[in-house]
């Protein structure tokens with residue numbers, strides 16, 4: 290810890306803490322504006338900013354408000370693994386006395402939502418769903434995620450990539466469930482790595498990989514990735530189809546679809562058709578009704594399952610925002626379902642922990658669409674030889690599975 294690092298982290302927090310923009314975007318801007326910061330200083334700043342965001346509510350309770358320097362010092366002392374003595378040369382005398390009290394303070398008298406670092410509305414909902422498991426789940430969501438890779442089965446296999454990474458001195462192991470996944474212990478920058486540039490690997494959480502494997506598209510099929518974004522799952526689906534058949538990648542965001550194009554080029558896929566749509570009711574969607582074997586709906590959601598990577602989401606989401614998302618999710622699911630042929634399969638997925646975005650959307654859809662039935666996710670995983678015990682839905686979380694939290698339901702059109 291140096292005075293420069295503390296100063297830089299305080300300035301970065303001042304940019305991030307208004308929480309008007311996603312924290313990763315605000316932090317990237319801070320780093321662009323401060324090109325002279327070295328690699329170690331950047332790591333310190335990023336860890337401190339994300340650490341404060343993870344524990345913002347309890348830190349505010351301890352500091353009596355949102356003073357950036359105080360929040361930072363409190364996080365460093367309580368969660369940053371620093372001994373109090375290390376602060377002595379870095380802070381003023383009065384500050385040191387205050388920090389000593391903050392480090393020793395107990396949170397027992399605070400409301401549970403403060404102790405668990407959640408806004409009240411989110412705590413109420415998660416408590417109702419997860420009950421006694423909630424502290425363990427939040428503990429896992431408050432730890433940084435590992436770096437997962439997915440190998441591209443079109444041009445390599447997992448054993449070859451694992452061997453190469455291990456030869457380079459990286460601690461890499463096969464992920465437990467996805468047959469295409471590799472988990473790295475550290476977080477090397479891979480954008481310039483030959484394996485990445487030649488399309489042999491992509492960065493993708495194991496949970497995300499499992500969603501593609503649940504859809505299980507086959508060679509020659511007509512498949513649609515309805516909310517394709519920058520195509521993380523599109524590329525997996527295309528590879529599972531061995532680059533045959535046709536894979537439509539829809540999204541309402543031109544920027545995200547544009548980011549898909551260079552990734553497609555690297556991956557060697559030639560069966561993907563990116564398609565910008567104005568909304569789920571776009572005439573392009575209507576023209577393709579009844580033509581698809583498989584549809585993935587990776588719905589826009591609160592992202593609460595990704596708090597390991599985006600801890601700011603818990604402070605930036607609101608109840609009103611959740612209600613808007615729920616209406617959008619129901620509408621997208623209904624529109625995407627019209628694409629399926631009889632016998633076709635749809636996977637509805639989110640990276641949300643909230644019942645309202647998950648089971649409730651699927652249950653309401655099934656009640657209104659008797660021509661669809663739920664296929665137990667556990668049975669689909671078994672058929673795919675993925676040894677992951679699940680019942681009706683796929684429900685992953687970092688405490689139980691080491692992945693981001695994902696929800697998925699498999700629906701089949703019966704008529």
Ligand SMILES: C[S@@+](CC[C@H](N)C(=O)[O-])C[C@H]1O[C@@H](n2cnc3c(N)ncnc32)[C@H](O)[C@@H]1O
Nearest residue numbers: 516517518520521522540541542569587588589
């Ligand atoms: C969870 S993200 C998708 C992530 C992507 N599937 C991946 O694996 O990288 C949800 C996406 O839904 C898109 N979206 C929002 N509203 C939509 C709509 N009405 N129709 C289609 N896509 C929509 C967003 O632009 C966003 O890219």
